[in-house]
Amino acid sequence: MLRQSQYPNSAKPWLAKLGLAALLLSAAGNASAHNSSSAGSHAGIPIPEISHGEMAVIAGYRNRIINLASQATDTNEPFRRVLNYAQIQYSYCFWGRMPGSVADERSPFNECAHAYLAAAKAVLIAMRAMPQEAGAASAIIADADAEMVRRGLSLITCRFSGEAFNTADIVRPRWSEIPMHAASMAVLSSLVGILFGVYFAAKRLLGRQSSV
Structure with missing residues (x-):
């Protein structure tokens, strides 16, 4: 008992x-x-930047992207490392719960939000080349593209829009x-x-x- x-x-x-x-x-x-900066050794896998407009849309699809990626079986090590980075970075950014972390570039959590959403975007794009996940990934991309056009977000940038990331460097909130x-x-x-x-x-x- x-x-x-x-x-x-x-x-x-x-x-x-x-x-x-x-x-x-x-x-x-x-x-x-x-250090809260993403500058570091860059010995990991590079992750392309994400624009402010893109992240506003990708944030709404993040759970679908991560769930699909987590169930993928035909993966390789770089894919798994970027996926792992996306999940770790998400927790460092307080699981996206801080107000304005995505929309407000003045938020101390905006840069770390860029990092986990850039990783989510990279994972999504990679899944287009996976036989089993290509269909679902392409559907998410089509929905996200349509939403960006509808909301006119494609040209919106912010101070972190040109910043690339790397799996070797965790981006922390700007506590100061x-x-x-x-x-x-x-x-x-x-x-x-x-x-x-x-x-x-x-x-x-x-x-x-x-x-x-």
Whole structure:
């Protein structure tokens, strides 16, 4: 028989939130200790740049692209490395959850959004040459192209539009710019507040249990 948790059911949601908040802040702390620039050894696989207009559209197809790529069987090492980079870079960019990370070039998360979306685009284009994935990949490309034309995004650029990337270099958020970006600052401040609130609530619940 499995041993039941020593915590009451009412405490579990709070503890889950505490763990999630701690994980996010830990990722932020680890990333801030490194250089946020994509400049590095470039010993990995180069990834072509993506324009601001392209990323606005590719962001909406990212999940379809990654799901299709993850199920592909006729792959090679470069493809898998770019796919892995796209997923790692996505987590470094807080899973695309920061407000304005894609649309606002002033966002401290815009450059890292360029990186994971450029990788997603590279993966998508590579799948056009794969026998089993070519049809689905071509359909996504056709939909994305049509949406870009409809929204008039093909010529829109930003300060990161000409930046190429490399699987050897993780692009981290520009942490020093967060205080100047109101939306990002508000989200991270709320996250810190949630972390402290959940911590003290969990501490109170555990204290009550120990006194019983």
